[in-house]
Each structure stands twice: as structure tokens, then as C-alpha cells.
Amino acid sequence: MASSSPPILPTTAAAAAGSGAAASSAASLSALRLFLGRAGEAARRALAHRRPWAELLDRSAFARPDSLSDAASRLRRNLAYFRVNYLALLGLSLASSLLAHPFSLLVLLLLASAWSFLYVFRPADAPPLVLLGRPFSHRETLAALSLLTLLVVFLTSVGSLIVYALMLGGALVCAHGAFRVPEDLFLDDQDPAAAPAGLLSFLGGAAAATSAAASAGTAIRV
Secondary structure: OOOOOOOOOOOOHHHHHHHHHHHHHHHHHHHHHHHHOOOOHHHHHHHHHOOOOHHHOHHHHHOOOOOOOHHHHHHHHHHHHOOOHHHHHHHHHHHHHHOOOOHHHHHHHHHHHHHHHHHHHHOOOOOOOEEEEEEEEEEHHHHHHHHHHHHHHHHHHHHHHHHHHHHHHHHHHHHHHHHHHHOOOOOOOOOOOHHHHHHHHHHHHHHHHHHHHHHHHHHHOO
């Protein structure tokens, strides 16, 4: 009588694929959290360089410029001095416009989520996306997201809303800069580059965050 061998536990490709997808999703979420943390810290450092709002809105410091060259000179100096405040005004104008149009805000959030989870924070060694039974490479995903972004921006009201909000905020900044007399302002030579660098420094850390998350995802799969 032949001895029966112990049953071999089946390992399916579906289980392996599910494990890889879960690891990839965890790596993407980790990279996103790290990126948001870096962005929040950079924004706090940049806002630390803002000028007092009372100084920005000091009514006694407003006067009509004598000429276009005088207005341009005022605007140039005020842009250097109130740059963080002006960026905050542009952001406030954009946020107000989006909040007043919930559909456009929802579309932008969905678009940003698609970019974040399908491309920006997706590990380079993650398995290709599969849609309707067809796999899509990293480059094809980028092309599809770029095309979708162009369609959303140019074929819907989202693009016109963003342009309108930025134009409105820019008009307010230019009007303030042209009419605000800068004689009482003290410009710091080494300060102008500090705020933009602090505000955008988190972008440099995005690649590092994604790379670290990808390494973590690889370690999980191993």
C-alpha cells in the first residue's frame, strides 16, 4: 500500500498579486503622508516670513502714484517686501472661488487624487495598472493623466475658474503694490529668497519621499 504524501498548499497568482497591490497601496499612502507633512512644515516656515497684516493695510501709507514708472517702482518694492502676504492673497482668492463652486472643487480633488495615487506616489517597481483587462505602463499612465488634466482644465469650467481667481488676486496685488507707498519699508537683502525657498522646499523632498516609500514597499514584499 503506497503511502500518501501530504497535500501541498496551493499558491495562486491572484494571492501574490493581491499582496503586491496591498504593499504598493501602503507604500503610496506612506509617501503621501510624508509629502503632506513636508508641505505643511514648509508652509509654516514660509508664513513665518510674512509681514504684519496691519502694515499691509495701513491706510495712511496709501497715495496715488505720480506716474506709471512710479507705480511700477512701488509695485516692484512692495512685491519684494510683502511677497508672502501677496501669495496668501492669491491663495485666498483661489480658495474662495473654489469653495463658491463645489463641483469644480470636487473635480480638482478627484484629479489631484488620481495623480497622487496613480503616478506621483506610486512606487516605480509597482505592478502595472490593469484597466478593462489591459495593463498600462508607467509612461502610458502619465500620458493618460496628462490628457485627462488637459481635458478637465480646457473643456470644463475648472480652467476658467482658476484663471479668473488668479487674475482677480493678481489685480488686487498690483493695485495694492502700486498705491502702497514703500518709503517706510525696510528691505532685507538676504530675506527675499528665504520665503519662496521655504514655501517650495517640500517639492524637492517629494522624490525622496516616494523613493523611501518604494523601498519600504519592496521590503514588505520581500
